[in-house]
Amino acid sequence: MKTRVIAFLLILFVLSLSLVPAALAQTGGEESPVGTPETPVNGPALRLDTPVTVELAGTTPVNLSYKTAGGETVSISVRSLEAEGILDPTVSVMDANGATLASNDDHRTDRTDLTPRDSLIESLDLPAAGRYTIQVAGVDATVTGNVEVLISSASSQSEPAPGPSLDTAQGQAELQGKDINISDTVPPDKPYTTTFPASEGDVITITVKATDNQLDPKVSLLDSTGAELANNDDHDSTDSSLGPYDSQILNFTIPKTDTYTVSISGFAGIGGTFDLTIGSGGGGTNNTNPTPSPLNPTQAPAEDRQFINGTVAAGDTYKYDLQAQAGDVYTITVQSTTQDFDPKVSIYLGDTYIIDNDDYGSSDSTLQSTDARIYNWIFQEDGKYELDITGYQSTAGSFNLIIDRVATGAPTGTPSDQVELGSIQSGDTYSYDFDAEEGDWVTITVRTLTNGFDPYLSLLDADGTVLLNNDDNGSGYGDYAYYDSLIRNYYISSSGTYTIEVTSVGDTGGSFGVTISTLRPS
Numbered sequence: 001m002k003t004r005v006i007a008f009l010l011i012l013f014v015l016s017l018s019l020v021p022a023a024l025a026q027t028g029g030e031e032s033p034v035g036t037p038e039t040p041v042n043g044p045a046l047r048l049d050t051p052v053t054v055e056l057a058g059t060t061p062v063n064l065s066y067k068t069a070g071g072e073t074v075s076i077s078v079r080s081l082e083a084e085g086i087l088d089p090t091v092s093v094m095d096a097n098g099a100t101l102a103s104n105d106d107h108r109t110d111r112t113d114l115t116p117r118d119s120l121i122e123s124l125d126l127p128a129a130g131r132y133t134i135q136v137a138g139v140d141a142t143v144t145g146n147v148e149v150l151i152s153s154a155s156s157q158s159e160p161a162p163g164p165s166l167d168t169a170q171g172q173a174e175l176q177g178k179d180i181n182i183s184d185t186v187p188p189d190k191p192y193t194t195t196f197p198a199s200e201g202d203v204i205t206i207t208v209k210a211t212d213n214q215l216d217p218k219v220s221l222l223d224s225t226g227a228e229l230a231n232n233d234d235h236d237s238t239d240s241s242l243g244p245y246d247s248q249i250l251n252f253t254i255p256k257t258d259t260y261t262v263s264i265s266g267f268a269g270i271g272g273t274f275d276l277t278i279g280s281g282g283g284g285t286n287n288t289n290p291t292p293s294p295l296n297p298t299q300a301p302a303e304d305r306q307f308i309n310g311t312v313a314a315g316d317t318y319k320y321d322l323q324a325q326a327g328d329v330y331t332i333t334v335q336s337t338t339q340d341f342d343p344k345v346s347i348y349l350g351d352t353y354i355i356d357n358d359d360y361g362s363s364d365s366t367l368q369s370t371d372a373r374i375y376n377w378i379f380q381e382d383g384k385y386e387l388d389i390t391g392y393q394s395t396a397g398s399f400n401l402i403i404d405r406v407a408t409g410a411p412t413g414t415p416s417d418q419v420e421l422g423s424i425q426s427g428d429t430y431s432y433d434f435d436a437e438e439g440d441w442v443t444i445t446v447r448t449l450t451n452g453f454d455p456y457l458s459l460l461d462a463d464g465t466v467l468l469n470n471d472d473n474g475s476g477y478g479d480y481a482y483y484d485s486l487i488r489n490y491y492i493s494s495s496g497t498y499t500i501e502v503t504s505v506g507d508t509g510g511s512f513g514v515t516i517s518t519l520r521p522s
Contacts, residue, residue, distance in 0.1 A: 044392065045359065045472075046134060047369060048074075050340050051150045053081065053393045054136055056089060058144065061137040065483075066151055067369070067505070070129035071268040075152050077107075078119040078136050082145040087138060089147045091119040094133040096506025098452070101132075105139070130506035131454060153269075179279035186215060189269040195261050196278060202254040207235075207277045208247040208264055215272025219247040222261040227337040227398065228368075229255070233267075255309070306403040309337075310389065314396040318389040322403065324379040329407040329441075329489065333360075334372040334389055334399050341397025342370040346388045347377070354385070358392060359472065376489035378410045378441065378519070407491065410441055415517040422502060423450075423511040430502040434516055440492040443517040445473075446485040446502055450510025457485035460499040467498075471505060489519070 044052055046066045054062050066074075080087040092103035107120035114120060119136075126132060136149055186192045198204065208217040220231040235248035242248065245267075254260070266272060312318040324330065334343040346356035360373035370392070379385070391397065422430045436442055446455045458469040473486035485502075492498075500514060 045369065046149065046151045049150070049152050050342070050370075051148045053146050054149055055146050056087065056136065056138040056144065058141040059137055059139065061135045064134045064136065064149060065131050066134055067131045068126050068129060069267070070127055072126045072153070074124055074126060076121045076124065076134060077111075077114065077148075077150050077152075079114055079148045079150070080118055080145065081148055084115050085117070087143060087145045087147060088117040088140060089119050090137050090139060091121060091149075092135045093121060093124060094135065095128070096130045096132070096508055098133075128507075179277050182276040183211070183274070184276070185273050186217065186264050186266045186271040188266075188271040190271075191263045191265040192274075193261050193263045194276070195259055197257075197259050198254045199257045200254055203280065204249075204252055204254065205277075205279050206249040206252070206262060207239075207242070207279070209242055209275045209277075210246060211273045211275055214270055215274055216245040216267035216270070217247045217272075217274055218265050218267065219249060220263045220265075221249055221252065222263060223256075223337075224258050224260070226261075226339065228339065229260075229337060231368075305405075306401075308401040308403075309398070310401055311398045312343075312389055312391055312396060314391065314394045316390070316396075320387040320389070320401065322385045322387055323383075324385055325382045325408070326380060326412055327409045328379045328405060329410045330374075330377050330379070331404045331406055332374045332377070332387065333402040333404075335402070336368060336371060336397055336399050338397025338399070341395050341399065342392040343372050343397075343399050344390050344392055345372045345374060345401075346390075347374065348386045348388060349381075349383050357473075376406065376441075376491070378412060378489055380412050410489075411519045411521045413519070415441075415443065415519045418516040418518075420514045420516075421449075421511070422514060423509070424502065424504060425509040426504060426507045428503070428509065430500075430512075432500045432514060433497050434500070435497055436492040436495065436518065437520065438492055438495045439521050441489045441519040442487075442492060442498075443489055443515075443519075444487045444500055445515045445517075447513045447515070448481070448484055448510060449512055453508050453510025453512065454483050454505040455485045455510075455512055456503045456505050457487060458501045458503075459487055459490060460501060461494075462496050462498070464499075 044064060046052060046064050052064065054064070056062065076091055076093065078089045078091045080089060088105070090103065090105045093101045095101055102121045102124050104119045104121050106117055107114055108116075109120060109122075111120065134149065134151065136147060138145075180196060182194060184192060184194075206219055206221060208219045210217055216233075218231065218233045221229045223229060230249045230252050232247045232249050234245050235242055235250075239248075247264075262276065262278065264274065264276065308320065310318050310320075322330075332345060332347070334345045336343055342358075344356060344358045347354040355374055355377060357372045357374045359370050360375070387401070387403075389399065389401065418434070420432055422432070424430045444457060444459060446457045448455055454471075456469070456471050459467045461467055468487050468490055470485045470487050472483050500516070502512065502514070504510070
């Protein structure tokens, strides 16, 4: 009897071995895994010509986002950063409705910077404005490694069209006595540039006015290293001589004596003629990144400002000590002055994490989409706080750190919360009115309850004026996601009825929760 049992067990063992290769074939080699698809991991937002490193874990897709004004043609490459032959990445692009526009596994081009298994989507048209999803994944479920994702314009290799360069003596004389005026043309798919010298402390205003019916100019100011110090697409001044799409950098304070470059590009690569004026501005502080204005004025009076230039190496942390008291209200901004640097700012008290921000998601035209800002933070206790500045994905570069103490004596403690539920279809607007009293500090959050829905939040006064807005809160603080929206500690200067509006980014709709948190002086 014992012999028969042993024989039976041996037969079962042999049969189980024969099934192993079939099971392995479902997950290894070039085959796609079977079963329930993995839940995508949300990765960072992409911007043109700025490579982002992404870790791929097996076949779990990573969703990155790219926001465009539409009418754009781009190329997307996914390059393995591991030894050749280890990673086999794929890339797909989806529109706001989830429809796949293009995908690629192996690029099969003559690009020498890509290995045969790297992926490439070339000359993809993005006709509609909104947010697109770039999904990256690996083919082999057993392999983990890093890839570099790069989205670039089809015209990104074009050289700028040089304009006149003003010699030092002429430039100084012009800026000290009268405006510099240039009339010229932005060529198609190329920026126009001109240089001028300026001294530390000079305050200048740069205005670009289109003189035809096709140019929509964007103006940037760069120093001699090529770092962008300020930019503007559509001005917000009251100058009636400017069209709605003309550009202006207003009252910029020159940080150091140097030769500066004005770069003018046309929206969607469309060129045209313009008048450029570089003139002496009025007095004032450096407005490289002022406290948000005019969309989001803080009515509490500004107490002081600290302006620090710093640099952080890859993988390192720049630290700055800030002495604050309970009830102090600060806005802390980190603006990159190096083209590919994506800063993140965090606040600590001792070893205790307080809050952070990576990308500040408002429509403030003085900020790049990847600059960081902690807006109107109310400190809860006295102490010496530490501001830590790092680079996202270990990027390195230089930055301006602007520390504004906008108020003192604000109420501390736990706010009172009011929660509302809402939902919208694509293209709709959700509105909700609430009452607030003078002296209140109001925080509004919109937390999505629908997968793939990206809310956009605005706060309006009784006259319908937009006071503040936010797309992505850009922080790991709290229990909301990166793409949820947040307006923090808006100071109510006048009692009355205020309106919350929620719209969607792209052609999406969904459900969400709105929380109104109010700190009221006792």
